[in-house]
Amino acid sequence: MIEFKNVSKIYPNGTRGLNKLNVTIERGEFIVIVGLSGAGKSTFLRSINRLHEITEGEILVNKQSITNAKGNDLYAIRRDIGMIFQNFNLVRRSSVMRNVLSGRVGYHSTLRMIFGLFPKRDKELAFQALERVRLQEKAYVRADQLSGGQQQRVSIARALAQEATIILADEPVASLDPLTTKQVMDDLARINQDLNITMVVNLHSIDLAKQYASRIIGLRDGEVVFDGPVREATDEVFQEIYSRQKEGIQMRVAK
Numbered sequence: 001m002i003e004f005k006n007v008s009k010i011y012p013n014g015t016r017g018l019n020k021l022n023v024t025i026e027r028g029e030f031i032v033i034v035g036l037s038g039a040g041k042s043t044f045l046r047s048i049n050r051l052h053e054i055t056e057g058e059i060l061v062n063k064q065s066i067t068n069a070k071g072n073d074l075y076a077i078r079r080d081i082g083m084i085f086q087n088f089n090l091v092r093r094s095s096v097m098r099n100v101l102s103g104r105v106g107y108h109s110t111l112r113m114i115f116g117l118f119p120k121r122d123k124e125l126a127f128q129a130l131e132r133v134r135l136q137e138k139a140y141v142r143a144d145q146l147s148g149g150q151q152q153r154v155s156i157a158r159a160l161a162q163e164a165t166i167i168l169a170d171e172p173v174a175s176l177d178p179l180t181t182k183q184v185m186d187d188l189a190r191i192n193q194d195l196n197i198t199m200v201v202n203l204h205s206i207d208l209a210k211q212y213a214s215r216i217i218g219l220r221d222g223e224v225v226f227d228g229p230v231r232e233a234t235d236e237v238f239q240e241i242y243s244r245q246k247e248g249i250q251m252r253v254a255k
């Protein structure tokens, strides 16, 4: 569960990224965040795991304040949150297995990790994660030998090996072709269904948002202008989300 309580983010140069957001995301939802470029989608996503620090309000992850967490507490909350990036963020010269195992780093001492001493259970978890994205046969191939879609599925496996209960995906298919996009989105949907992992995904494509989301959140100028189940996200709603003028917006809220 993720709760935004009156959250604002102002960048050091004065740009307002988020403006007094109140949003609650329940376990197992498949949320797609949509909005124009600059609407605040990345800021929203990256505030959840504190890649960005918010300037006002509080964010709770599984009832714990990540905003106020320090040291080991922050570490523990972050272990619950996997992150998927547009550019995959793999160590390209390392094997697929090494990359997936890096999802386990947060569970062990630094010294142990320097020597790459992962316990047997970690290797089993990494294999299971690779099976879920159908890449077990690539375990010992170098990451940079894989296609873009396969690399993105490795990064999904890394989040699974991490045993995250929440996956944040920032434009996960922006650099992929349509067929590969479908494979990656299908993997995210299957993982959401099978493992009840909460998905929060930023997408530029309205079609994909409609196809995969259980709930859509529309951002504009750092504010929520639509929040509701996918069936209520009509063409008119998308026009509102993607219009540049503020006048005449009807705020719509879930449930």
Ligand SMILES: Nc1ncnc2c1ncn2[C@@H]1O[C@H](COP(=O)(O)OP(=O)(O)OP(=O)(O)O)[C@@H](O)[C@H]1O
Binding pocket: 011, 012, 013, 015, 016, 017, 035, 036, 037, 038, 039, 040, 041, 042, 043, 044
């Ligand atoms: N590091 C930064 N410093 C200053 N302003 C920033 C910074 N990062 C983002 N912004 C601004 O904050 C606002 C929200 O940006 P954000 O990247 O969250 O939007 P976005 O919806 O993810 O856009 P895109 O779809 O282009 O990725 C924009 O006005 C952007 O210019």
